[in-house]
Amino acid sequence: MAIELKERFSVAAPIDAVWRFVMDPKQVVTCMPGAMLDEVLEDRAFLGSVQVKLGAVTTRYKGRVQFTDVDEQAHAVQMVAEGRETGGGTAKAVVSSRLSPLPDGQTEIVAEAKVDLTGRIVQVGRGMIQGVSHQLFQQFAASTKQHLERPPGSAPVAAPSTPIRIVPLVLRTVWFAIIAFFRRLFGRPLSER
Numbered sequence: 239m240a241i242e243l244k245e246r247f248s249v250a251a252p253i254d255a256v257w258r259f260v261m262d263p264k265q266v267v268t269c270m271p272g273a274m275l276d277e278v279l280e281d282r283a284f285l286g287s288v289q290v291k292l293g294a295v296t297t298r299y300k301g302r303v304q305f306t307d308v309d310e311q312a313h314a315v316q317m318v319a320e321g322r323e324t325g326g327g328t329a330k331a332v333v334s335s336r337l338s339p340l341p342d343g344q345t346e347i348v349a350e351a352k353v354d355l356t357g358r359i360v361q362v363g364r365g366m367i368q369g370v371s372h373q374l375f376q377q378f379a380a381s382t383k384q385h386l387e388r389p390p391g392s393a394p395v396a397a398p399s400t401p402i403r404i405v406p407l408v409l410r411t412v413w414f415a416i417i418a419f420f421r422r423l424f425g426r427p428l429s430e431r
Contacts, residue, residue, distance in 0.1 A: 239360040243371050246348045247379040251386040253337050256345040257313050259386055260335060263303070269381035271374055276300075282308070288321070290359070297358070299323050313337035327357015347382075349375070 249256055259265050263284045267275040270288075277285040282305035289298045301321025308315050314336045321329045331353040338346045355367070 239356070239367070240352070240354045241368055241371070243351045243353065243368065243375070244349070245372070245375045245379070246346060247383070248340060248344045248346045249383050249386045250344050252343065253313060253339045253345045256337055256347065256386060257310070259382070260315060260337065260347075261305075261308070265385070269378050269385055271377050271381075297323050297325055297327075299327075299329055301329070323357050323359070325358055327355065327359060329356075329359075330354045347379075 263275055263278060263286075267273050267286065272289045273286060274288075275284060275286045279285065283302060285300075285302050287298050287300045299321035301319060303317055303319040305315060305317050314334070316332065316334045319329070319331045319333065323329070331351050333349060333351045335347060335349045338348070340346055353371075359367070
C-alpha cells in the first residue's frame with residue numbers, strides 16, 4: 239500500500255540549531271514514538287527499529303535509514319528508510335524535510351513522505367494509516383518542540399522507548415473523522431451551535 243504524507247510545524251529556535259538537530263539521529267530518535275537507534279554508520283546512514291503495538295500484538299520493524307541528499311545551504315534533506323517487520327511485512331519510505339526561517343525568529347519544518355507498506359499493518363486501511371501517521375507526527379512535533387525550546391542548561395527530555403500503541407491512535411483518528419463528518423454535514427463547526 240502506497241501513501242503520501244505532508245506535515246509542517248514551527249519551533250521557537252534558530253534555523254541553525256534546528257538543522258543540527260535534524261541531522262543528528264541520536265537526538266531525533268529521542269523524539270520519535272517507539273523508535274530506537276541501534277547503530278550510526280559512517281556514510282550518513284544508521285540502523286534502528288520501531289515497535290508497533292496493534293491490540294495484543296506487538297511487532298517491530300528493523301531497518302536502515304540513509305541520508306541520500308543533504309543541502310546545507312537550503313537546509314533541506316532527503317532520506318530513504320527501509321525496514322522489515324518480524325512477521326514478514328516491509329516498510330519503505332522516502333522522506334524529505336525542509337527548514338525555513340520565519341520572521342519572528344522561529345523555524346518552520348516541512349516534512350513530506352512517500353511510504354510503501356506490506357504485511358499485517360495494511361489491514362487497517364489507507365485512511366486509518368494516514369490518520370495514525372498524522373497523530374504520530376503530532377507527537378514527534380510536540381517532543382521536538384519540547385527538546386529544542388527548553389531553557390539553556392536544562393536537562394534534555396528523554397522520550398520513553400515504549401511501543402507505538404496503535405489502538406488509541408486509531409480511536410482518536412476515528413473520533414476526529416466522525417467530528418469532521420458532522421461538521422461537513424451541518425456546514426459549520428459544532429462549537430458554533
